[in-house]
Amino acid sequence: xxxxxxxxxxxxxxxxxxxxxxxxxxxxxxxxxxxxxxxxxxxxxxxxxxxxxxxxxxxxxxxxxxxxxxxxxxxxxxxxxxxxxxxxxxxxxxxxxxxxxxxxxxxxxxxxxxxxxxxxxxxxxxxxxxxxxxxxxxxxxxxxxxxxxxxxxxxxxxxxxxxxxxxxxxxxxxxxxxxxxxxxxxxxxxxxxxxxxxxxxxxxxxxxxxxxxxxxxxxxxxxxxxxxxxxxxxxxxxxxxxxxxxxxxxxxxxxxxxxxxxxxxxxxxxxxxxxxxxxxxxxxxxxxxxxxxxxxxxxxxxxxxxxxxxxxxxxxxxxxxxxxxxxxxxxxxxxxxxxxxxxxxxxxxxxxxxxxxxxxxxxxxxxxxxxxxxxxxxxxxxxxxxxxxxxxxxxxxxxxxxxxxxxxxxxxxxxxxxxxxxxxx
Amino acid sequence: xxxxxxxxxxxxxxxxxxxxxxxxxxxxxxxxxxxxxxxxxxxxxxxxxxxxxxxxxxxxxxxxxxxxxxxxxxxxxxxxxxxxxxxxxxxxxxxxxxxxxxxxxxxxxxxxxxxxxxxxxxxxxxxxxxxxxxxxxxxxxxxxxxxxxxxxxxxxxxxxxxxxxxxxxxxxxxxxxxxxxxxxxxxxxxxxxxxxxxxxxxxxxxxxxxxxxxxxxxxxxxxxxxxxxxxxxxxxxxxxxxxxxxxxxxxxxxxxxxxxxxxxxxxxxxxxxxxxxxxxxxxxxxxxxxxxxxxxxxxxxxxxxxxxxxxxxxxx
Numbered sequence: 207x208x209x210x211x212x213x214x215x216x217x218x219x220x221x222x223x224x225x226x227x228x229x230x231x232x233x234x235x236x237x238x239x240x241x242x243x244x245x246x247x248x249x250x251x252x253x254x255x256x257x258x259x260x261x262x263x264x265x266x267x268x269x270x271x272x273x274x275x276x277x278x279x280x281x282x283x284x285x286x287x288x289x290x291x292x293x294x295x296x297x298x299x300x301x302x303x304x305x306x307x308x309x310x311x312x313x314x315x316x317x318x319x320x321x322x323x324x325x326x327x328x329x330x331x332x333x334x335x336x337x338x339x340x341x342x343x344x345x346x347x348x349x350x351x352x353x354x355x356x357x358x359x360x361x362x363x364x365x366x367x368x369x370x371x372x373x374x375x376x377x378x379x380x381x382x383x384x385x386x387x388x389x390x391x392x393x394x395x396x397x398x399x400x401x402x403x404x405x406x407x408x409x410x411x412x413x414x415x416x417x418x419x420x421x422x423x424x425x426x427x428x429x430x431x432x433x434x435x436x437x438x439x440x441x442x443x444x445x446x447x448x449x450x451x452x453x454x455x456x457x458x459x460x461x462x463x464x465x466x467x468x469x470x471x472x473x474x475x476x477x478x479x480x481x482x483x484x485x486x487x488x489x490x491x492x493x494x495x496x497x498x499x500x501x502x503x504x505x506x507x508x509x510x511x512x513x514x515x516x517x518x519x520x521x522x523x524x525x526x527x528x529x530x531x532x533x534x535x536x537x538x539x540x541x542x543x544x545x546x547x548x549x550x551x552x553x554x555x556x557x558x559x560x561x562x563x564x565x566x567x568x569x570x571x572x573x574x575x576x577x578x579x580x581x582x583x584x585x586x587x588x589x590x591x592x593x594x595x596x597x598x599x600x601x602x603x604x605x606x607x608x609x610x611x612x613x614x615x616x617x618x619x620x621x622x623x624x625x626x627x628x629x630x631x
Numbered sequence: 632x633x634x635x636x637x638x639x640x641x642x643x644x645x646x647x648x649x650x651x652x653x654x655x656x657x658x659x660x661x662x663x664x665x666x667x668x669x670x671x672x673x674x675x676x677x678x679x680x681x682x683x684x685x686x687x688x689x690x691x692x693x694x695x696x697x698x699x700x701x702x703x704x705x706x707x708x709x710x711x712x713x714x715x716x717x718x719x720x721x722x723x724x725x726x727x728x729x730x731x732x733x734x735x736x737x738x739x740x741x742x743x744x745x746x747x748x749x750x751x752x753x754x755x756x757x758x759x760x761x762x763x764x765x766x767x768x769x770x771x772x773x774x775x776x777x778x779x780x781x782x783x784x785x786x787x788x789x790x791x792x793x794x795x796x797x798x799x800x801x802x803x804x805x806x807x808x809x810x811x812x813x814x815x816x817x818x819x820x821x822x823x824x825x826x827x828x829x830x831x832x833x834x835x836x837x838x839x840x841x842x843x844x845x846x847x848x849x850x851x852x853x854x855x856x857x858x859x860x861x862x863x864x865x866x867x868x869x870x871x872x873x874x875x876x877x878x879x880x881x882x883x884x885x886x887x888x889x890x891x892x893x894x895x896x897x898x899x900x901x902x903x904x905x906x907x908x909x910x911x912x913x914x915x916x917x918x919x920x921x922x923x924x925x926x927x928x929x930x931x932x933x934x935x936x937x938x939x940x941x942x943x944x945x946x947x
Contacts (some may be wrong), residue, residue, distance in 0.1 A: 400839075405840050408776070408813055409775055526752075
């Protein structure tokens with residue numbers, strides 16, 4: 207398959223390239239920019255006039271809900287939704303049922319994903335058996351089966367000694383560990399940020415120290431073990447500042463934030479909007495502003511969708527009983543563009559946290575638009591506006607706090623491995 | 632989400648879910664309406680026909696004696712047909728969802744749901760899903776709101792103090808877990824109470840409680856000094872010993888209301904309690920039964936206030 211993409215505005219965040227040029231794809235690779243290579247006969251042509259041609263997006267947290275939660279969404283539905291969101295590589299957390307703690311489960315997931323259209327799927331294995339935080343998983347075996355990192359998903363480790371040993375073992379094998387900092391006790395039972403909204407609505411709170419206490423523990427253990435740790439879903443200003451210091455100290459840590467935390471605060475929870483029930487919780491405006499700044503100045507490396515499709519039955523409950531999570535693969539791009547517009551950043555800077563910087567954390571060859579790189583591309587109209595609605599979202603999860611919002615920026619084509627995987631109607 | 636889920640398009644009360652965000656004119660209208668119902672209890676025939684033919688369902692997902700009974704009396708005095716459902720022992724145990732339960736009862740031609748639920752926001756959820764002609768009255772949800780209790784407390788204060796504009800009010804006890812306190816705070820700040828205090832150890836206060844317009848005190852000595860109204864909150868048994876408080880005895884010693892501490896308040900201060908009381912934990916019997924106490928009148932006024940709320944929401 208050879209594709210000629212013409213007249214598009216090429217943006218490669220890694221190199222800073224931003225120019226109108228043609229792109230030539232062959233055998234799953236980008237073979238040329240600008241001039242066609244000799245003897246290039248395209249099977250397909252895409253006229254990208256008015257479109258941005260960017261590297262395909264890399265999303266560090268997409269729940270495909272398989273195995274175990276097929277009543278919420280299916281691998282096929284969410285892979286398709288992700289492609290429609292311009293995502294060409296995704297990492298899926300191990301919080302399936304059963305969790306991804308055995309090579310067989312990982313191989314099955316990889317097999318299912320490979321035989322389905324859509325993005326490349328990179329499973330994140332469970333750090334401990336059943337995510338219970340007690341017994342280490344067979345990390346070497348799981349890596350062989352296809353895991354790119356190890357995590358506890360949203361299950362905090364209670365026992366600090368187990369965490370220390372997990373980091374020691376992972377660093378022995380030079381495997382990255384992804385941890386969402388949350389103290390198991392301080393966060394227990396809470397559903398919203400400990401602030402004005404929890405005081406008013408009488409909802410059980412998750413205080414900021416639930417994040418910072420866990421972060422302090424993790425950072426001290428990284429200092430001890432030198433394990434490569436990626437910190438997931440920061441939510442607080444204090445947390446961001448701790449990571450800033452850890453990085454300045456030269457510790458091998460990276461971090462990400464979920465795109466909804468870039469835009470929303472605990473005020474959005476009122477009155478009991480279960481679509482704003484998310485872990486970690488939306489925090490104060492100060493926290494949100496610190497997160498926005500930290501992405502711009504690079505303390506936060508990547509932005510992910512933290513995609514968690516949830517069925518209506520699980521959301522249409524009193525807030526504290528509702529299932530946490532936000533559907534997000536289709537909003538990662540427009541919400542990132544919105545942040546960048548508001549922050550006055552260039553398109554290249556806007557795209558870096560959802561392309562090359564995310565790919566570096568994932569440790570795979572993705573997120574770059576250059577000759578020789580995989581032909582994974584996202585072509586979007588940066589000016590097109592559209593309304594987020596249950597109908598406009600392809601994900602089976604309609605649980606978005608942005609329902610009714612107008613988005614600017616819409617994916618027109620998603621090219622994966624040199625094939626047009628998604629084309630907007 | 633619509634903050635005025637409770638109001639009709641022309642600004643009248645249709646559901647009563649919380650006192651947070653309700654305008655003073657509506658709070659006052661409820662209190663004035665309740666005033667007209669107080670005397671009904673003294674008549675031989677304690678009934679008015681305002682809700683004749685209407686079906687009121689008391690949906691109590693959490694146990695209650697006093698609140699459910701006073702709602703039942705109020706509905707019956709308004710001539711409604713009242714159905715009591717103690718749901719904690721029926722369909723919810725069979726796995727039916729909250730909204731399915733409500734849909735089934737709606738199909739039985741309900742006109743009003745009086746809802747008590749252990750989860751904050753449950754009545755909001757129901758109100759968003761019921762047919763437009765059905766009204767929802769919150770009889771206590773989680774830690775969020777207990778609006779009729781808050782209103783009957785306002786009625787009591789207005790009855791004894793004539794108004795709110797010159798009052799110093801203290802709410803003492805477990806504000807963190809109290810839906811009653813939240814409703815009282817919203818009502819008192821809306822009705823213009825110039826100095827509202829909360830008095831409790833830090834473990835029993837929400838972190839940002841000041842944002843609700845209250846002054847925080849940690850001792851009774853400063854907290855109830857020169858107060859006109861002292862509202863004591865119930866301390867749940869399960870919270871008396873644990874990681875929030877060491878013991879009921881230590882709590883009583885520091886934050887219990889005793890005749891001695893009453894001397895700090897204004898001589899004509901009134902003492903209120905939403906019940907049920909823990910004598911010897913948050914309040915001394917001599918105070919509970921003493922001359923400052925208006926705890927039993929609160930219960931009586933509760934019927935009139937609930938009649939006012941039910942007649943207003945049904946009429947709008």
